[in-house]
Amino acid sequence: MREKVTICEVGPRDGLQMAKSRMETAAKIRWIKAIAAAGVPEIEVGSFVPPRVIPAMADTEEIVRQSVQIPGLFVVALVPNLRGAQAAYAAGAHRITIPVSVSEGHSRSNLNRTPMEQVGEVRGIVPWVREQPRRMEIEAACSTAFGCSIDGVVPTEKVVEVATGLAETGVDSVSLCDTVGYGNPSQIKEVVRAVRAAIGDKVQRLHLHDTMGLGLANALAGLEEGIRKFDSSLAGLGGCPYAPGASGNIVTEDLVFMLESMGFDTGIDLQKLLAARRVLQESIPEEPVHGQVPKAGIPKTYRKAA
Amino acid sequence: MREKVTICEVGPRDGLQMAKSRMETAAKIRWIKAIAAAGVPEIEVGSFVPPRVIPAMADTEEIVRQSVQIPGLFVVALVPNLRGAQAAYAAGAHRITIPVSVSEGHSRSNLNRTPMEQVGEVRGIVPWVREQPRRMEIEAACSTAFGCSIDGVVPTEKVVEVATGLAETGVDSVSLCDTVGYGNPSQIKEVVRAVRAAIGDKVQRLHLHDTMGLGLANALAGLEEGIRKFDSSLAGLGGCPYAPGASGNIVTEDLVFMLESMGFDTGIDLQKLLAARRVLQESIPEEPVHGQVPKAGIPKTYRKAA
Numbered sequence: 001m002r003e004k005v006t007i008c009e010v011g012p013r014d015g016l017q018m019a020k021s022r023m024e025t026a027a028k029i030r031w032i033k034a035i036a037a038a039g040v041p042e043i044e045v046g047s048f049v050p051p052r053v054i055p056a057m058a059d060t061e062e063i064v065r066q067s068v069q070i071p072g073l074f075v076v077a078l079v080p081n082l083r084g085a086q087a088a089y090a091a092g093a094h095r096i097t098i099p100v101s102v103s104e105g106h107s108r109s110n111l112n113r114t115p116m117e118q119v120g121e122v123r124g125i126v127p128w129v130r131e132q133p134r135r136m137e138i139e140a141a142c143s144t145a146f147g148c149s150i151d152g153v154v155p156t157e158k159v160v161e162v163a164t165g166l167a168e169t170g171v172d173s174v175s176l177c178d179t180v181g182y183g184n185p186s187q188i189k190e191v192v193r194a195v196r197a198a199i200g201d202k203v204q205r206l207h208l209h210d211t212m213g214l215g216l217a218n219a220l221a222g223l224e225e226g227i228r229k230f231d232s233s234l235a236g237l238g239g240c241p242y243a244p245g246a247s248g249n250i251v252t253e254d255l256v257f258m259l260e261s262m263g264f265d266t267g268i269d270l271q272k273l274l275a276a277r278r279v280l281q282e283s284i285p286e287e288p289v290h291g292q293v294p295k296a297g298i299p300k301t302y303r304k305a306a
Numbered sequence: 307m308r309e310k311v312t313i314c315e316v317g318p319r320d321g322l323q324m325a326k327s328r329m330e331t332a333a334k335i336r337w338i339k340a341i342a343a344a345g346v347p348e349i350e351v352g353s354f355v356p357p358r359v360i361p362a363m364a365d366t367e368e369i370v371r372q373s374v375q376i377p378g379l380f381v382v383a384l385v386p387n388l389r390g391a392q393a394a395y396a397a398g399a400h401r402i403t404i405p406v407s408v409s410e411g412h413s414r415s416n417l418n419r420t421p422m423e424q425v426g427e428v429r430g431i432v433p434w435v436r437e438q439p440r441r442m443e444i445e446a447a448c449s450t451a452f453g454c455s456i457d458g459v460v461p462t463e464k465v466v467e468v469a470t471g472l473a474e475t476g477v478d479s480v481s482l483c484d485t486v487g488y489g490n491p492s493q494i495k496e497v498v499r500a501v502r503a504a505i506g507d508k509v510q511r512l513h514l515h516d517t518m519g520l521g522l523a524n525a526l527a528g529l530e531e532g533i534r535k536f537d538s539s540l541a542g543l544g545g546c547p548y549a550p551g552a553s554g555n556i557v558t559e560d561l562v563f564m565l566e567s568m569g570f571d572t573g574i575d576l577q578k579l580l581a582a583r584r585v586l587q588e589s590i591p592e593e594p595v596h597g598q599v600p601k602a603g604i605p606k607t608y609r610k611a612a
Contacts, residue, residue: 147607185568213564247602
């Protein structure tokens with residue numbers, strides 16, 4: 001039995017919020033269905049933010065409503081506040097992810113709040129969600145946990161402090177996000193260890209960007225620290241509107257190739273994933289795409305060496 | 307004191323042999339000087355192969371003669387046979403690297419010999435070199451040690467067999483090359499361990515390609531197995547003319563960023579390395595370049611977090 005690793009595809013949220021091109025609602029649904037058909041177990045399909053702030057996410061309610069109809073798919077939505085959590089719940093989301101920047105600069109720029117004020121926002125969301133008849137998972141995402149393009153170095157103690165505050169609110173899990181892609185493998189290991197020492201197994205997921213080309217090396221570092229959940233983005237779309245210099249997420253196609261080649265079970269069919277990439281490219285052909293496996297093609301050694 | 311990692315820049319050899327554009331001798335020397343000025347300790351400057359086979363390497367003798375004049379630079383040349391070794395010695399090379407494919411298909415395609423016939427060629431080269439008055443290092447490079455685009459999977463036992471044969475010839479060191487970039491981190495660790503168990507510290511260097519996007523993750527895997535010498539290529543130039551589907555080497559700029567960020571000492575100034583990249587781009591502006599650090603710029607956190 002191969003060990004499982006769970007990938008959450010964040011392209012429809014983290015990718016499209018930054019894309020120069022706008023994807024129509026029907027095209028988003030086609031794309032999400034193609035990703036799900038490849039066996040990707042979880043998709044972050046959108047974010048409940050004001051349309052004037054991120055116009056590309058204006059149809060998130062409709063996207064969530066349609067996505068939860070896809071058999072077997074676990075549907076995630078980003079929400080910055082209680083109002084967003086309520087909208088995500090009403091639309092049927094299976095999990096919400098609430099961003100909380102560790103660095104002051106990013107927090108103010110992204111949410112116009114201090115990190116601890118945003119921890120307070122999470123503290124208000126959790127009891128409301130727990131009171132609802134349907135169970136909805138709550139994840140808090142520690143943004144800029146490995147560096148900030150505004151504030152620079154983010155000390156590990158600061159990550160531990162914010163993660164601890166978040167764990168105490170009663171969220172189900174805490175993720176660590178290299179929002180701007182400044183992290184390195186040693187740092188990934190150090191921060192994961194320090195946060196786990198503070199909050200135990202509540203730290204589960206890494207969200208990595210490939211700004212400096214270290215994305216998969218950082219994922220490997222996380223794997224070696226026992227992380228078994230990763231966010232990634234088809235074609236490496238993504239970035240952060242409030243983090244100048246950030247570039248795309250780690251590429252789902254390459255991540256799947258690495259994990260499966262190493263003997264992990266992602267449940268994802270790489271051929272079908274490349275088909276989902278073509279659906280994306282047909283919808284917004286002018287959008288730059290990334291990824292080495294799609295360029296080189298799947299080699300004949302794939303899954304044979306392991 | 308930071309632990310040292312030695313990078314050998316192979317762009318002028320592995321990169322230019324595959325480049326669509328031809329770089330003039332004077333431009334090569336300008337580029338090599340700029341790389342050396344950035345603190346890169348070793349450069350593989352060319353290969354002694356018949357000009358009709360790889361025209362871009364026709365000026366290797368001149369390049370080696372001029373490169374050995376650069377103060378402090380360790381100059382490496384690739385040689386496929388005794389004649390090449392003699393030419394490299396005459397030009398003043400400090401080390402020769404002799405490629406020996408582990409896979410039959412690549413060996414026949416590249417050298418028109420079986421792997422063991424090429425081990426025999428190395429056996430003929432070593433005593434000749436040892437008889438010369440000047441010391442010249444000899445490295446044997448196990449090509450296609452992690453997969454072959456012709457033969458597919460390359461079994462670890464086969465790598466051990468070839469590496470053992472090479473160690474017995476009396477070469478100074480043996481490197482392991484992911485010529486086509488099919489390797490994954492688990493495999494890197496497994497093969498390094500197996501070869502080290504057979505030949506001890508004679509296995510020193512990894513030569514990695516980024517075909518599937520796993521290059522730096524594979525470098526990290528090697529680091530964790532104690533490897534402290536890496537080949538890489540500025541702007542990720544490279545490939546292999548006899549390995550269809552292979553793409554560029556791991557990017558020197560990104561590798562240096564990773565290593566220095568992790569606290570290793572490469573002796574390389576990243577700003578000056580980006581200047582050397584500009585020298586390359588000015589010489590052959592039409593050649594596609596790779597690398598994330600040059601695109602994103604060096605972040606303000608560089609070397610501050612470690």
